[in-house]
Amino acid sequence: MTMQTPSADIADLISRCALKDRAAFRTLYERTSAKLFGVVLRILKDRSEAEEAIQEVYVKIWQRADRFIPGNTSPISWLVAVARNHALDILRARRPVSDDIDVALDVPDDAPSPERAAEASQEKARIDHCLGTLDPDRANAVRGAYLDGMSYEELAERYTVPLNTMRTWLRRSLIRLRECLTA
Incomplete structure (x- = not known):
């Protein structure tokens, strides 16, 4: 008697189920229900619903x-x-039926108003102008630290300067930026 691989054995059970072999179906259920229950439970996240679904x-x-x-x-x-x-x-099937399209009219628009967008554009232009008054290395260090989230250590390494020098660059650059922006 030859032994079948587990995969071939399951395939044989499915083929016998196609012939309406109830004993094969019972064996198939016994051998695979735990795995299939796990799949269904992971998706549905509700044990009683998964138990019903597996049937x-x-x-x-x-x-x-x-x-x-x-x-x-x-x-x-x-x-x-x-x-x-x-x-x-x-x-x-759980998803609620879509509401009437008129409900969408009550959804607030998160985009900035045209006035706020214009203000933000002007503010950005002022900041860019003030950054332009700094030495290019200092302006790029400020962008790296405050826009790109680089650490002082990373910036010191990038510009090959001591860490304390980088801190001084940034502190003095921020003072100059504040003076420029408040002028």
Whole structure:
């Protein structure tokens, strides 16, 4: 008597289910239900709903076993796909029906108003102008520290200066920027 691989054994059970072999279906359930339950539970995140869904999954497997084509896909992959698709169908059914489009009129617009956008543009232009009054290395260090989130150590390394020198650059540059912006 030759031993089948577990995968071939599952494929054989599915093929026998297609012939409506109840003993094969019972064995298939015993060997695969724990795995398929885990798949359904991970998707649905509700144990009682997953328990109900797994029963429906096995009804589908019983009804669709003739659609399994051995060699086309692994039998476990086919079973998992049936379970996964069923669980996803349940999730889709949970979604509320879309409200009337008029509800969208009450949704606030998070975009800045035209006035605020103009103010922000002017403010950016002032900051860019003031950064332009600094030495290029100092302006780029300020951008690196305060816009790109670089550390003082990273900036000191980039500009090959001691750490305390970088701190001095940044402190003095910020003082000059503040003076320029308040002028």
